[in-house]
Amino acid sequence: MTSTDAHTLTGAYVLDALSERETRDFKGHLARCETCTAEVREFHETAARLALAAAVVPPAFLRARVMAALPGVRQLPPLLTGTAGVVPLGGRRWRERLPSLVAAACLASAAVLGSWAVHTRQAVDGERVRAVRAQQRAEALAAVMADPQARFRTAGLGGGGTATLVVSARQGRAALLYDALPALADQRVYQLWYSDDGGMRPAGLLDAGQRTGAVLLSGDSRSAEAVGITAEPHGGSPAPTSAPLALLAV
Structure with missing residues (x-):
């Protein structure tokens, strides 16, 4: 060599x-x-x-993008050494x-x-x-x-719409069914709360823009006395910023 x-x-x-x-x-x-x-x-x-x-097969659109971009790519000029001629690629x-x-x-x-x-x-x-x-x-x-032993509570919300709370004491879980909730202004969202020991702890948010549906509350419901619904700023709050629109006993 x-x-x-x-x-x-x-x-x-x-x-x-x-x-x-x-x-x-x-x-x-x-x-x-x-x-x-x-x-x-x-x-x-x-x-x-x-x-x-x-290992992956390149997506079909990749070749199309490359071919479409070629007409706009400026070709490089020949490589010159001072005033000498072009350096041959076949050297x-x-x-x-x-x-x-x-x-x-x-x-x-x-x-x-x-x-x-x-x-x-x-x-x-x-x-x-x-x-x-x-x-x-x-x-x-x-x-x-x-759950055949689940308890149901239904209430109307201030401003319109209804909500039904379903509580399974055996599972320690709760769910909320809601219907015809009015739209909230300024990107506000509906937030759920467990009311226990004289305070309110977060239990989840309703999907923004969805006026009818069902949601499983986060957290254990065994110690809760009621479930509240409030209107909160976008993303929710660590504590309620207004009075509950509805308060349903557990």
Whole structure:
């Protein structure tokens, strides 16, 4: 292996594509060549990032976007050396560096696709977690409604609409069914509270913009004396900011 040949083997070395003899000879070359040492280090760093990526087929829209963007990409001018002519791409130096450049391009492309795959996987996992939690809430709500010993309390809200409280003492859970609630101004939301020990503790929010539905209250209902409904600023409050629109005994 000549010194010139060794310069072209950085990419193959990182990808473990060399024979045992070539690997041994190239390691000796690395001990003397700072340029190849730096290039190998950069390739190794890129390969390490690929370990986090999952295999994935690029989305169909990716090719369409690339092709659509090509007409607006300005081609680079020829590389000049002083007033000399254009450096030919077919020169010996370019041929010698071509394997390394190809390897680097492959690693860079794989890194981009790997990053896209990681973000896609995270988004899918997030949706799966939200779906599981929604199913769990729905099952808990159904369990409260199906309790043959559950207690029901119905009341009208000041300003309009009705609410029915369902309490399962055996499960220590409560649910609220509501209908025709009036819209609230200034992005305010309906918030639920447990009333116990002379105070009010948060028990959840109703979905903004949903006037009819059912919700499982958060927290244990065993110590509560009543459930209150108030109108609160967007996002809810740690304590009621106004008098309850309805107060239903547990």
